[in-house]
Amino acid sequence: MSSISSPGLGSGLDVNSIVKSLVDAERVPFDAKKDAEQESNTAKISSFGNIKSTLSELDDILFDLKLPFTFNERIVETSSSNYTVEAGSASLTGNYEIEVLQLAQAHKMTSEAFTQGAPVGEGTMAFTIGSETFEVEVSATDDLDAVKAKIADASNGLVSASIVTADDGQHLTLTGTKTGAGNDISISITDTDGDITDGAGLSRLNHTGDPNDSFTVQNTAQDASIKIDGLLTVSNDTNSFDSVVAGAVINVTGTHTAGSSDKFSISKDEESIVTRLTEFVEAFNKVVDSVDEASAVNSDLGTAGTLTGDSTVRTMMNQIRSALSTPVELEDGSVFSLSMLGISTNKDGSLDLDAKELKDSVNSNFDNLSEIFASSEGIGRKLNDVVSEYRKFGGLIDQRITGLEDSNVRWDEEQVKNEKKLTTLEERLYAQFLSMDLLVAQLKSTGDYLTTQLDNLPGFTSKS
Template identity: 30%
Template sequence: MASISSLGIGSGLDLNGLLNQLHDAERSKLEPIKQQIETQQVKISAYGELKGALSGFQSANEALNDAALFQGLSTSVNGDAVQAAAGPEASPGQYAIEVEQLATAGSLATQRVESLDAELNDADAMLELAFADNSLDHGVAIAADSTLEDVRDAINADAEAAVTASIVNDGEGYRLALMSQETGEQAAIVDANFATVAAQVTLEDEAVLQEGRDARFEVNGIAVASADNQVDDAIQGVALSLQGTGSSILTVEPDTDSIRQAVADFVESYNELKDTAGKLTAFNGQDGEAGELIGDSAVRGIESRLRSDLASVIEGSDHAMLADLGIALRVDGTLELDETKLEAALAQDPGEVGAFFAGESATDGMAGRLDATLEQLLDSNGALEGAIGGAENRIDSLNERYTRTEQSIDTTIARYQTQFGQLDGMLAQMNQTSAYLTQQLSHLPGQGEGGAGML
């Protein structure tokens, strides 16, 4: 409120300062409301932190609710001849692989040309490319007066040419080098009528041909040929990448590493959720500080439901409880993972571990049960969103109360100002009257210097 500088002029009193003090006193009524609003805002922030931790646990839990996780296979290779990756159709097993030769692309270097600037043909011509697989044979149109670079560019611009063209300087001249785009014997280029198209070639030179080859290797003694070094059909469900000649031992086995990591993430994310809830509901007696959500019923409800699910028994699996897999529920509510016990369960049968977590359907296993609970807790109508909505409604109500109180204060101060103005005027009038009477009394007989002689 702006100070009223005219108050007190008539009376000589500090009515303006008094009014400001009354204003400050009235405004102090707003502080408790502001503190309550801040408390609710802190609660909303705390609920958001808890929601983030709950969502993190939900993500980790969803990974365990995927049956494909427990059916996955991994590959390991001893030796440098191949690399491998297993797909869903692969079967566990061990394979001895002997690579005799890699697949290569056929190439053809044409007869030599002395200058890059020389025009090779004085009329339009057709460069005929021939392949081992004659279905690939193709003619490339060469415009009149083309140089060797023009021929190269024409080939590379032709999407059906099935070769890549470049120019090689062999020290005596320039050759057009054609490389098949695909590896293998059938995709190899075997001939080209370059000497017919280009009049400027050195006729005594011959084209240099390098035949394309198929990859040849053995899998457990069985001979296999492939036009490509990427082989997807030699071993069912396994993609092989031939790296070089030599021997390798390929092992395909259940991918227990991914399962182990998913379980560890599950335990870690739950403990992070528990730590977050503990921090938000804790009371530090030494410092006298309380967590933002101490005593909050929504947090207690969330912890209770999750603890109930974690302690429940799962039917239809060799493992009935989390403890059977080495996951123990501590006294403080956190989880502890015994990696040795989990490793033993995975070594015995990863499928049974999957039956415990994922079950036969999305809701049968432990992870499915938890997922249903987490969906409810994080739903727009769930306990957490309900608590956040309650705090937001409380803030709205407090804001309305703040506005009403502020308006009431303004009305009160305005009334005080009017009353003080009236008081100031009345006192000013009284002062004037007092001054007038004093003046008049001073002129009465006996009030002057000679008044004493009358006595």
């Protein structure tokens, strides 16, 4: 701000100090209020951020608790190295014994040797794999590499073709891409020389089960086969059985020696539910702690939390407690509450968990847990709806934080405006004091002149 370089020459007053005091009298109250408001807003932002963090942890857990299959998970136990079992939430519990008799495989065969780069012959190769067919036209100049490429282009993924080079020449290897009986590769040759039995030309790639076939079969196409509980045999065109045990998939990877087998069991996964509900209680109590820390009042010390009396926090906790405490009416007409799972509410709003009672209740109420937590009126779903509304991006807490941040910005803007006003005030005060100084100086000069004139008058005696 501006100042007068030689203020008070006329009046003898310390004008700079006087102006500064007058301006500060306007500035200090505003700055004090601004600093207090911004400090309060920043503290509230921090508290809301802490609450949102704990809500996020709770919301992640509630996401699982609102899903029906969370409460229908299964545990599979087996030591077999010949198969694995995947059990879904709909799979039946029980004990089973599996003997893997054979694995599903695709047809694979290798041709006789061909001279590298030499023409194979001329004609048509008609392929049949199961119910699928395709043809390959072979020209008189095509070598084995060209034939392989044409088969790959025409097969539409039914056959994989490759060339293996051995000491005696190149061999064409064909492998079917479909496992299961009936998916053998058949090749009917139409040779331009008119003879498919002469062992020359394109007839060397004939494979129809004829004695003149030149291909050597390495694998025949066959089904996978398993025996269940030593009684029932089941076959499948792949190594995956999804209809043997309801809701479960058995994937076979190896065969048993004759007469041997492995057992597996499917049971309800009660332990994972106990773990999830224990984590829920812990996460919920973190939310309560964060809210208490931000809104607690200490009457002895005369202190209050940053969010004491805040309507957003108060409304949120009321909604959470309502969703938590409202009993769920099941389809059979019975009513269920958290307390029946060994989860009770303390006076401070936190939850208390009886581990033994929880485990026993999960065991006895397993089939109802999905409805209790994940139905439209279930505890998990209703509580998740409330918590998500507050913690989500752009949710109610984010709106409060944004409002407080905007308030801080407005205070900074108001300070800029206030400083402009104070600059104007200071300039006006200096102008007024300058006018006063000039006036006092003029009056003093006039007084001095009059005194001199009076002193020069005859017979006038100055009393000074």
